[in-house]
Amino acid sequence: MAERVSYSLPHPSTQPPLLCPAYVSSQKRAPTMPLIHAPHTISEMSGPSFSAADAEARACDLTRQSNGAPLGERIIVSGQVLDEDARPVRSTLIEIWQANAAGRYLHAKDQHDAPLDPHFIGCGHTLTDEEGRYRFITVRPGAYPWRNHHNAWRPAHIHFSLFGPAFASRLVTQMYFPGDVLQAHDPIFNSIADPGARARLIAEFDWPSTIPETALGFRFDIVLRGGRATPMEK
Amino acid sequence: MKLVPTGWQTVGPFFSIGLERLCNENIAAAHLEGERIAIAGRVLDGDGAPVPDALLEIWQADAQGIYPGHNASNSAGHENRFRGFTRVATNERGEFRFASIKPGSVREGGGQTHAPHLVVSVFMRGLLTRLVTRIYFPDDPRNAADVVLGLVPAERRNALIARVATGARGSYTWDVVLQGPEETVFFAC
Secondary structure (H helix, E strand, O other), rough: OOEEOOOOOOHHHOOOOOOOOOOOOOOOOOOOOOOOOOOOOHHHHOOOOOHHHEEEHHHEEEOOOOOOOOOOOOOEEEEEOOOOOOEEEEEEEEEEEEOOOOOOOOOOOOOOEEEEEEEEOOOEEEEOOOEEEEEEOOOOOOEEOOOOOOOOOEEEEEEEOOOOOHHOOOEEEEEEEOHHHHHHOOOOHHHOOOOHHHHEEEEEOOOOOEOOOOEEEEEEEOOOOOOEEOOOOO | OOOOOOOOOOOOOOOOHHHHEOOOOOOOOOOOOOOEEEEEEEOOOOOOOOOEEEEEEEEEEOOOOOOOOOOOHHOOOOHHHHOEEEEEOOOOOOEEEEEEEOOOOOOOOOOOOEEEEEEEEEEEEEOOOOOOEEEEOOOOHHOOOOOOOOOOOHHHHHHHEEEEEOOOOEEEOOEEEOOOOOOOEEEEE
């Protein structure tokens, strides 16, 4: 089965633009000249690989990085990583980071007047299994204010970073929570024009992964670029 | 069934919490063969101000032009594992640096070769997706025939070519300029 020698670009409406004036930081940071379109070479179609030696088994549980339990609502975040042909992406590294339950990051530049949690660092990583599945245990992050515009608040979210098989399959995104009223007002979430593509950034509440008397489950499936070659492509 | 790739979102200002673990200013271990290089530069925004919260990811072939794990027939004898990948973040002055070995000329399965280069992803608050660019080397005769470099308007090609730095042999400078007349060349990837 032939692997693609090139990935096609996703439809623009399903990805954010570089310049998004409502997201003020993009105004001085987004390039102004058009991107150069070049065929993928072996440089883009290869990529770093990670093994169990690169991932600490305990790193998928963000609630046990200290000798005490973090405050907040304990949750399970799990899902499957697939390529564009719905094939599992195996043994790929997923890294996550997030604010604590009060909406504060353990970062020197986070000046939000909300408490740090001595029992919560807010980072984790794991490798997907043979079916492309992953699972994290963490706490639900809080919303927090930012200075983009008057009374701006980020909806609760968890940052996700994935590699996939190639340089071209790299993805950094944010997972949001169902029913969060702040999403409608967030320029970062709304930078993606297509409503379906936006909706896919929102995890689903998931009974099957919910652990009775312990933690609510949320399911967040991820699609990375890549898939089989077809005669139509070129 | 075709699935639509998940949408990108910015790394935001606090990415170091999650991504710092794989930051390393030295891509190649001391025992690896190859010409030692050091690349340093700055990331500058549309006002020419340094960007203190940018992250770069580098992916490159080894000195023989082999990508780790992707030229299986050629890499069998590679005992000294070369990862070919690193991350570096900018400091308060917008500066980054990393040390490596100069990649060899990469050959495609079809026989086409490419001039030595590194591929680079640039992430930061304010960028909703990554930016993708390349670093080539000055005075390399193979640049003239490089397919990707050839697609870049001639007057902009210099932005992709590192400059020789004064000091130690193998030292280069290469900046990421986000906007303006010196804007770095970025690729749709």
